[in-house]
Amino acid sequence: MTPNRVMFWQIDHIWIFYVLAALSTVLFLGGMAVCVLVWKKSAGSRSVSFSADALKKMLLDVFLGRRLIEGHVAAGLMHLLIFWGFLVLFVGTSVLAIHHYVTSFLMGTPHLVFSLLMELAGLMLLSGIIWALIRRYVQRVPRLERRLEDALVPLWLLLMVLSGFILEGLRLSSQAPAWAAWSFVGWWLGGFFSPDSAEAFYPACWWIHTLLCLSFIALIPYTKLFHILGAPASIYFQSAAEPVLLGIEDGAGEFDLGDAILFDGCMRCGRCVASCPSAGAGEPFAPRDFVQAMRRTLWQEHSPVGDIRFMNRHEETQVDENFWYCTTCRACLEVCPVYGATFEVVTKKRMLAVEEGTQVPKLLNQTLEKLFKYNNPWESSKKKRGAWADDLEIPNLTKRGVEADLCYFVGCTTSFDDTAQRIAQSFSAVLKAAGVNFGILGKKEPCCGDIGRRVGELGLFEEQKEGCEKLFEKYGITEIVASSPHCFHTFKNEYPDAEFRARHYTQMLQKLMADGRLKFKDGIEAKVTYHDPCYLGRHNRIFDEPREVIGAIPGINLVEMPHHREDSLCCGGGGGRMWQDLQGDVKMSEVRIREAEATGAEIVITACPLCLIMLEDARKAAGFKEPFRVMDLNELVLQALQEKEVRDE
Numbered sequence: 001m002t003p004n005r006v007m008f009w010q011i012d013h014i015w016i017f018y019v020l021a022a023l024s025t026v027l028f029l030g031g032m033a034v035c036v037l038v039w040k041k042s043a044g045s046r047s048v049s050f051s052a053d054a055l056k057k058m059l060l061d062v063f064l065g066r067r068l069i070e071g072h073v074a075a076g077l078m079h080l081l082i083f084w085g086f087l088v089l090f091v092g093t094s095v096l097a098i099h100h101y102v103t104s105f106l107m108g109t110p111h112l113v114f115s116l117l118m119e120l121a122g123l124m125l126l127s128g129i130i131w132a133l134i135r136r137y138v139q140r141v142p143r144l145e146r147r148l149e150d151a152l153v154p155l156w157l158l159l160m161v162l163s164g165f166i167l168e169g170l171r172l173s174s175q176a177p178a179w180a181a182w183s184f185v186g187w188w189l190g191g192f193f194s195p196d197s198a199e200a201f202y203p204a205c206w207w208i209h210t211l212l213c214l215s216f217i218a219l220i221p222y223t224k225l226f227h228i229l230g231a232p233a234s235i236y237f238q239s240a241a242e243p244v245l246l247g248i249e250d251g252a253g254e255f256d257l258g259d260a261i262l263f264d265g266c267m268r269c270g271r272c273v274a275s276c277p278s279a280g281a282g283e284p285f286a287p288r289d290f291v292q293a294m295r296r297t298l299w300q301e302h303s304p305v306g307d308i309r310f311m312n313r314h315e316e317t318q319v320d321e322n323f324w325y326c327t328t329c330r331a332c333l334e335v336c337p338v339y340g341a342t343f344e345v346v347t348k349k350r351m352l353a354v355e356e357g358t359q360v361p362k363l364l365n366q367t368l369e370k371l372f373k374y375n376n377p378w379e380s381s382k383k384k385r386g387a388w389a390d391d392l393e394i395p396n397l398t399k400r401g402v403e404a405d406l407c408y409f410v411g412c413t414t415s416f417d418d419t420a421q422r423i424a425q426s427f428s429a430v431l432k433a434a435g436v437n438f439g440i441l442g443k444k445e446p447c448c449g450d451i452g453r454r455v456g457e458l459g460l461f462e463e464q465k466e467g468c469e470k471l472f473e474k475y476g477i478t479e480i481v482a483s484s485p486h487c488f489h490t491f492k493n494e495y496p497d498a499e500f501r502a503r504h505y506t507q508m509l510q511k512l513m514a515d516g517r518l519k520f521k522d523g524i525e526a527k528v529t530y531h532d533p534c535y536l537g538r539h540n541r542i543f544d545e546p547r548e549v550i551g552a553i554p555g556i557n558l559v560e561m562p563h564h565r566e567d568s569l570c571c572g573g574g575g576g577r578m579w580q581d582l583q584g585d586v587k588m589s590e591v592r593i594r595e596a597e598a599t600g601a602e603i604v605i606t607a608c609p610l611c612l613i614m615l616e617d618a619r620k621a622a623g624f625k626e627p628f629r630v631m632d633l634n635e636l637v638l639q640a641l642q643e644k645e646v647r648d649e
Contacts, residue, residue, distance in 0.1 A: 003107070003108055003109075003111040003115075003177070003182075004108075005099075005111060007099075007100045009202075010199065010202050011203055011206055011207075020210070020211070020214050023214075023218070024217050025217075025218075027218035027219075028220060031220070031221025031222055031308055032221050032229075034304075034308055035226070037302070037303070037304070038302045038303050039257055039264075041302040042256060042257055042259065043256060043257040048241040048257070051236075051240035054236050054240035057235065057236075057239050058232050058235040058236040058239070061235050062083075062231070062232050062235070064080075065077075065079055065080045065083070067339075068337050075269075078128050078132055078135065081124045081127055081131065082128035082132065084121070084124055085122065085123075085125025085126070085128055085161075086157075087121075088117060088118070088121035089118065089121045089122060089164075092114065092117065092118045092121065093213075111179075112179055112182045115179075115182045116182050116183075119182075119184055119185050119186070122161055122164060122165060122185065125157065126161045126162070126165075129158045130158075132154050133154055133155075136150060137151075142274070143269070143270030145270065147311075147312075149223060149224055149312065150224075153225060156212065156216055160209070160212045160213055160216060163208055163209040164209055165185050165186055166186075166189055167186075167205045167209050168183050168185070168190075169186040169189030169191075169192070169193065170190065170198040170199075170202045170205055171190075171202060172186050172187050173190030174195050174196075174198040176195065221308065222309060223309065223311060224268065224309075226264055226265075227267040227338075230264040230265030231337065232265075233261050233265060234261045234262050234264075234265035234338035237258050237261050238258065238338075238339040238341075239339070255294070255298060255345070255348060259294070259345055260298055262340045262341075262345070263291055263292075263294055266291050266292065266295070266338065266340065267338075268288055269337065271336060272287035272335060272336055272340070272342060273287060273288050274335075275332060275334065276331060277327055277329060277331065277570035277591075278326060278588070280588075281572070281584040281585060281587065281591060282584045282585025283325045283582065283585075284325065284584075285322040285323065285325035285326060287332040287340075290323060290326075290345070290346065291340065291342055292315075294349070296309075296315065320359075323349050323350065324350070324359075324361055324576075324577075325584075326342075326346040326575050327534070327570045327572060327573075327575040328343040328347065328454055328575035329343070329538065329574055329575070330534060330538040331570065334538055334566050334567075343575075346575075347454065347456055349456075350455055350456030351456035354455070354456045354457050354458075355456075361580050361581070363580055364455060364579055364580050367579035368452070368455070368457055371447060371451060371464075375412075376412040376415070376416060378412060378413070378416035378417065379416050382443055384415075384416065384443075385410075385415045385442065385443045385445055386442035386443045388414075388415060388421045388425065389425075389428065389440060389442070392428055394428055394438075394439065395438070395440070396439060397439040397440065397441055397475050398441055398444045398475060402439060403439075404438050405437040405438065405479060406431075406437065406439075406479045407440070407441065407472075407479060408440050408480075408481055409441070409448070409480050409481065409482045409491075409502075410424050410440060410441075410483055411448070411482060411483045411484040411486075411487045411609065412451075413484060413578075413609040413613070417613060419612060419613050420609035420612055422634075423483050423612065423635075424483060426632060426634035426635045426637070427483065427505055427634040429638050430634055430637050430641065434517040434518050435517060436512070441471070441475075444471065446464060446468050446471060447464050448465075448482075448487045448490045449463075449465045449490055449494075450487060450489070451576055453490060453494060454574070454575050455576035465494070465495060468491075472499075472500050477500055478499065478500045478501065479500065479501055480500055480501065480502045481502075481504070481505050481508045482502060482503070482504055482505065483505060484535075484608060484610070485504055485533045485535035485539070485540070485607070485608050486535050486608075486610070488502055488503065488504040488540070489535045489536075489540055492540065493539075493540075504536060504540075504542060504607070505607070505633075505634065506536065506545045506607050507545050509546075509633070509634075509637060510545040510548050510549055513548070513549060518637070518641075520553045520554055520641065521554070522554065523553045523554030523556065524553060524555050524639060525555040526555065526602050526603055527557045527559060527600060527603075528550065528556055528557070528558055528559070528602065528604070528605050528636070529559050529560065529596050529599045529604055530547060530550060530560070530604075530605045530606070531568065531571070531604055531605065531606040531611060532564060533568075533571075534571075536607055537565060537568055543566075546605075546633055549633060549637065550605060553636065553637070553640045554640075556636075559599045559600065561595050561599055562595060563595065569591060569592045569595065570588055571589050571606075571610060571611040571615055572588030572589050573589075573611065573613065574610060578610055578613075578614075587618060588614075589614040589615055589617065590618045590621060592615065592618065593615050593622055593624065594622060596615075597628060601628075602627045602628060603636070604628075604630045605631055605636055606630070607633045609632075612630060615630045616630045
C-alpha cells in the first residue's frame, strides 16, 4: 500500500470545523485591523518606503535570529527552536490543506519525508517551549517577568504540541500502517494505546487539538504573541524609515508610526532592563516598563475599543516622572531584538512634558533658566567661560585679526567645572606640543544645545543651535574639535546643515599620532583601564581611537573592564541627569568605579567631562585612595609627553 494520509479520518460534522476556522480568521483579522488603525493614527510625519537592505536585515534577523543570539546564545537558540518548530508545523499544515483541497501529492516518499519533518519540527517546538519554561520558572532568569500571560502562552503551545503528538499516536495505533515508524514520536506514543481505545479516543483528541490551534491563531493580536508580526515590522521599519531629527523636522517630538510598531513588537524580553544603568542601580525606571506604559497609553488614545491586550487591559497606564531617570545612554538599543530606541521615545515624552510645563523636576527647571539666561548650566555669568585659559596664552578667535586652523570648542562643563577644566588645560598643552595652530572662542563660546535637546527643551535647543551656527559663520570657523562627546555628538548628528566639521579630541589625538606629530619616548609605567563614554562609544562608535592612543604610550598596560566598548556601563551623568537630584539604591558611577578598581588598574582613563566628574566623585565616595586615580586621556598623554613619572595629586 502506498504511504498516504487520510484527512478528517473518523471526524463527523466537518462543518463545525469550518465554522470555527472562519471564526478564528475573523477574530485574527479583526484584531489586526485594529492594530493597523492604531498604527495609522500614530503615523505622524515619518514615512517608510521599500528598502532591499532593510528587507534583507529583517529576514536575517527573523530567520537566523542574529540579534537574539548576540550576547545571549542560550536565549537565542531557545527562541530559534520555538520559531522554526512553529514555522515548519504551520507550513506543514498549509501543505496538508493544499494536498486535500487542491491536488493530492503527499503520496509515497513525499508523505514519508513530510511525516519525518513534522515530527522533527514538533520536537524542536517542544524542546524550545520546555527550555523557555525552565529559564523563566526554574532558573528564574532575573530579566524575565513572570506574569499570568507569560505562563499561559507557552503552556498553550505545549498543549498544542503534545496533543498533536498524541493525536498522531492514536491514528497510527489504530491504523497500524507499515510506514508508522517515520512518525517516530507518534509511533512511540501509540504503543501506549490499544487499537480499539485509540480509535475511540481519536475524535475527541482531534477536536481538542483543533480548538487549541484555532484559538491560538485567533488570539495572536490580543496577546504578547503579536510580536510574531510586530517584531519583523519593527526591524524593517527602523531600518527603512526616513530618520527624524527631533526638534528640527515638522512633527518631531510627537509619537509616530515607528514608536507604535516598537510598542506592539516588544516581547518584554527584558534585555533592555538587564543593560539599563538606571534599572541596574535600583532606580525606579526600566525601559521595558516605560515602553509598555506608553503602548497602553497610545492604544487608549487611538483605539476605538481601547487596549485589545485583554490580559493586561486593566494595568496602570500612567507614565509617571520616572522617565527623567533615563541617561539616554543607548544601551537599550544596543541589545533590543527589534531595534527599539527607547531613549528617543523618552526624549519625546520629555518634550511633551516641557511643552505642557508638567512633570519637570524643579532643579532641572532652574538649570534650563540658567541655560536661557547665561548660555550655560553652571554659572550665573557668561564672563567666566574662558577664565580657565587666562594664563595660557591661547589665541582667541573672536579677537580681530586672529586666525587659526582649528577651533577648540571647550563646552560648558569643561569651561566651568574645576575638575573638568583639567581636560581643557591638558588638551591645549598637547596641541601646543604637537604644533597645532588652534584657538578658542573664550567667553563668547555658546552652548551647543546638548542639554536642551536631551531634556526635551527643543525651543532652547533650536535657539542655541542657530547661535552656534551664526557665530561659526561670523568667524569663519570650519574645523572644530570638542572636549565633550555630548558637544561632538550634537554638532555631528543634530546640525544637519552644518558648514563645519566636528571631531572629538580623541580623534584629533589619534590623527596627530598617526601623522607623527605626537610622539612618546620614555612613557609611563602604569596599569590603566579605559571607560567608554556613552556618547563617544555607543552613540558614535568611537572605540578604537582612544585605545590606540593609550596603547601607543610606552610602559602602559591597558586592561579592560568586564563591561567595555558597546557594553560599557554609563557613569550616570548623561541625559540631563547631572542637573537633577535623582536617587537609587546605588549610584551608577559607584558601580562603575568599583568595576574599574577590581581590574587592579592604577588609573581609570576616560574621555568625557561628565564621566570625569562622576567617576572622580565616586572614587572619593567609595574611599579609594592613591595611587588609584581617575584621569582624562589628555592628562595621560600630556604626562607621557613631559616624560614624568606618575605621581600623587
